[in-house]
Amino acid sequence: MTKDSKIIQFPVRPPKPANYDKAHKDKMLDENGEGCIPCFVSNRWLQFNTMSDMCDSKELVMMNVMTLSKNGYPHRLCEMVIEKEDLIRVYKTIELL
Numbered sequence: 001m002t003k004d005s006k007i008i009q010f011p012v013r014p015p016k017p018a019n020y021d022k023a024h025k026d027k028m029l030d031e032n033g034e035g036c037i038p039c040f041v042s043n044r045w046l047q048f049n050t051m052s053d054m055c056d057s058k059e060l061v062m063m064n065v066m067t068l069s070k071n072g073y074p075h076r077l078c079e080m081v082i083e084k085e086d087l088i089r090v091y092k093t094i095e096l097l
Helices: 022-032 084-093
Strands: 036-038 045-055 058-068 074-083
Touching: 022 036, 022 045, 058 084, 074 084
Parallel strands: none
Antiparallel strands: 036 045, 045 058, 058 074
């Protein structure tokens, strides 16, 4: 099995889940703040710290990958510290299909 065989590609247009609507997104933002980016197809979200920090002349941002626990409470799957510059670089490479 090659490393690339684990990569799963999204369909050209991911199906919209039946339970997803603008009210769901608004609720997620209300509960988790402006640093929240909800997933379109699951109950997971990215939770960004709205403050950054400087380290060795690099602007760093803390980000958590979140989900809901069995009891419905927010649960952190992992934490990442990433460069803000990388976020901007990746954002600029995204193209509409």
